Amino acid sequence: MKTGKIEVIIHNAQIVSINKYLIYEDTNNVFHYRNNNFVDVFSSKYFFNILEDNYGITYTKTHLSKANFQDEILWQFPLSSLGGTEYEPGKTDKIDRILGIAHGNIWFYTDFGRLVALDLETGDVVKKISGNPSDKNSTYEMTLGLGDCFFRPSDKNIVSVSGFDFQIIDTEQLAVTEQYDFREADPMGIGTYRSVYSPMLQGDYFTFLGIKEEDFGYIRRIGIFDYKARKLVWEYEVISEEECDGTRNQLVPPQPLYMSGNKLYIKDIKDNLHIFEREDI
Numbered sequence: 001m002k003t004g005k006i007e008v009i010i011h012n013a014q015i016v017s018i019n020k021y022l023i024y025e026d027t028n029n030v031f032h033y034r035n036n037n038f039v040d041v042f043s044s045k046y047f048f049n050i051l052e053d054n055y056g057i058t059y060t061k062t063h064l065s066k067a068n069f070q071d072e073i074l075w076q077f078p079l080s081s082l083g084g085t086e087y088e089p090g091k092t093d094k095i096d097r098i099l100g101i102a103h104g105n106i107w108f109y110t111d112f113g114r115l116v117a118l119d120l121e122t123g124d125v126v127k128k129i130s131g132n133p134s135d136k137n138s139t140y141e142m143t144l145g146l147g148d149c150f151f152r153p154s155d156k157n158i159v160s161v162s163g164f165d166f167q168i169i170d171t172e173q174l175a176v177t178e179q180y181d182f183r184e185a186d187p188m189g190i191g192t193y194r195s196v197y198s199p200m201l202q203g204d205y206f207t208f209l210g211i212k213e214e215d216f217g218y219i220r221r222i223g224i225f226d227y228k229a230r231k232l233v234w235e236y237e238v239i240s241e242e243e244c245d246g247t248r249n250q251l252v253p254p255q256p257l258y259m260s261g262n263k264l265y266i267k268d269i270k271d272n273l274h275i276f277e278r279e280d281i
Contacts (some may be wrong), residue, residue, distance in 0.1 A: 005106035022267060057106060058211050060144035075123030084248065085112045085134040099158055101149035102171035109149040115158065115169065116139065127174045131162075143167065143176050150201035151221050156196060159227075161206050166227055182225060190225050191231030198256035204228050207264075210235075219251040222266060224259075238274055239267065 055068040066074040082093040087103050093114065099107045105117040114135070117127040130138075131145035147162025158169040168178040183191040190196070195208040197219060200207045210221045223235035238247055247270075255267040264276040 031117055057098070057100065061094055064095060064118070064146065077123045082110060082114060082116065083089060083135065083138065083167070085132055087134065097149065099149055100156065100183055102156035105171065107151070107171065109146070113146050115146055115149060118175065129176070144179060148199050149264045152201065159201050161201070180230070182230065185230040186232055190223065200256045200258070202259040209251050209253065209257065212229045229257050236276065239268060
C-alpha cells in the first residue's frame, strides 16, 4: 500500500482535485479520504476505515457490511432490523454517522436516535441503546435522548450531547457511565441559555451556539463548556441585537463553532467568517 498526493483524478466522469488517497498496487484500487470515509473512486463505495490490507466497512441506505476490495461481502447487517419509529411510520432507520471502532466492536448512530454496536468479526449486535420513546418495551436499553454523538479518541468512549443532557457511553463496559443535565449542573452559566445548538466535542470541552430568553429566537451567541468541570468557561455575543434587527444576520446550526489551536472559527448566515483568538480558559 502506498499513500501520497495526486492532483486530479477522474471520478464519475468528472475531474476532481484531491489531497489524500490510498493506492493498492495489487488490485489497482484507489481510495479518496473524505468526511471520515474512504471512497473507492471507481465504484463510489464508502469505506469508513481500512481495517486490514484486504477489507473494510461499507454502508448504504439499507445495509452496513464488512467487505473486501474484490466486492466480496464478509458479513452484512440489515438496517431494517433496527426497527421503525412511531413518528415516521413506514420509514426505515438509516446510519447518521459511523463513530468508531473500540474493543472489537464498530459503533454507529442512526437517524432515529439509536446507538448500535456490532461485533467486527461476525456483524452480530452487541449493544443497542436508544433515547427514542418508540423503543420502550423493546430490546433497546433506554437512556435519555441521545444528541450529537462523538467518538473520543483518547479512551475510545462515546460522548453524547443533546440540547440539555451530557452522556458518556463506555465502549468497553457497554454502558452509560456518566449522565447529567448540564443546565442544572451550571445554572448561572450554560443554564442561562434557553436552547443550545450544534454542540461539537473539542477535547475536554464542547462548543455550542445558543439562544437566551432575550434573543427572541435568533441565534447570536457562542460558548465553550468544560464538561469535566461542568461549567461554562467562555461565551460571546457574535452578532449584536441591533445588527440582527437591522440585517437579519444570525448564526445557523449547520455552521458550528470550531476550535483549532488557540483560534475559534464560525460563519454566520451571510457567510461571514468570524475568527477569535482564545486566551487561557
